[in-house]
Amino acid sequence: MAGRRFLLSAGAGTAMAVALVCSVVAGAAAATDSCSDAAAALGCEVSSSLGPGDVILELVAEGGDTTLRPVAGPDSEQESDIDMPEEQAEPVLGAGDDLCSPIDPASCLFEPALPADPAAPVPGVVVTLRDIASFVPAGPGSEMEPGGWAVEDLPANFVAVASVQVVSGMLLGQPADVRFTPVGFRWLHSDGAVVESGSPGATWAVLGQREFSVTGTSHVYAESGEYTVALEVVLRAEYRFAGSGWQSIAGTLAVAGDPQRVLVGEFDTVLTNGDCNTNPSGPGC
Structure with missing residues (x-):
């Protein structure tokens, strides 16, 4: 030596x-x-x-x-x-x-270090909602029944159209994906009512209910008139860099869809003796 x-x-x-x-x-x-x-x-x-x-x-x-x-x-x-x-x-x-x-x-005497777990967080990296501001998910869609109109003092049913989205871009100088998952739904009615739900809702037919039944996402308008309703979807966000697993980002964010117009009218029901079109002078016509 x-x-x-x-x-x-x-x-x-x-x-x-x-x-x-x-x-x-x-x-x-x-x-x-x-x-x-x-x-x-x-x-x-x-x-x-x-x-x-x-x-x-x-x-x-x-x-x-x-x-x-x-x-x-x-x-x-x-x-x-x-x-x-x-x-x-x-x-x-x-x-x-x-x-x-x-x-x-x-x-x-140590064993060789094992490769890093691809699903493990990147050491020293903390991603916030502010960091993913450039990753913009699409706004949700909204449906209602009856379509575009409602009856005064009867429930109108609203259904959200939203799903999981993955948006790609640059995060902290590196290529990354951000995944947005709907976790809450909020309908903002112009009469001041707010309807919140943990689910997007479903049609009366899917729920097995009769028309104008109360649902978890329905709303009753007390007066006739023209209203709007805007849907906000609450999203949970996760990110990943190339080769890594999904990592959660603290907090949630809300994305709004386009406002929807709703016409509310008052309807009366009467008993008639036959068809009023053919016998307009008949009882109840």
């Missing part, structure tokens, strides 16, 4: 410290049996001889701290100036050697 050898003088209770120098030594002098076992486990040779240029390191405990000091060899007077041969400067204990314990060589 070119350069110096670094050897460890293992005092009482310090034999395991050979792990500190195994990456750069050819052996260890004055080692105990346990020190020899530790060195062998780490693939190091143990030498009992001290040659020219060799340095013996002693593990010294002072005030709860443990340090290595040269006690023999050419650099014994310079405690902190021990040169490591350049060709041996790279650690050999693996990815976890920065966590090695000077008194526990087993802690220096």
Whole structure:
């Protein structure tokens, strides 16, 4: 081996410290049996001889701290100036050697780090709703029955048309996707009423109900007239970069659709004797 050898003088209770120098030594002098076992486990040779240029390191405990000091060899007077041969400067204990314990060589033997989980959050990245302002989902659609009109004091049924959307773009300087999922629905009626629901609603036929039945998304207009209704859909957002899994973004946002016109009228029912078109003077006509 070119350069110096670094050897460890293992005092009482310090034999395991050979792990500190195994990456750069050819052996260890004055080692105990346990020190020899530790060195062998780490693939190091143990030498009992001290040659020219060799340095013996002693593990010294002072005030709860443990340090290595040269006690023999050419650099014994310079405690902190021990040169490591350049060709041996790279650690050999693996990815976890920065966590090695000077008194526990087993802690220096680490398995290789596993690849990052593609579904795991990107370290140090926190995405907010403000960051995805350029990712604009399409507004929702809205249907009602009866179509475009309603009867005073009878329920009109409203159904939202909205689904999951994925919008692509640039996020924090990287290509990304943002997924918007509807989680709430809100109908804003111009008579001041607000109808909120966790579902988009359904037609009377789908619900198995008769026309003008009350539903979870229906509304009753108390007076005749012309009204508007605007649908807002509450969205939950998630993002992903290329190769990563979906990550949630805190909070929700609302997207509004175009206002819808509703004509409300008053209708009376009467009993007639036959068809009023053919007998306009008949009873009830």
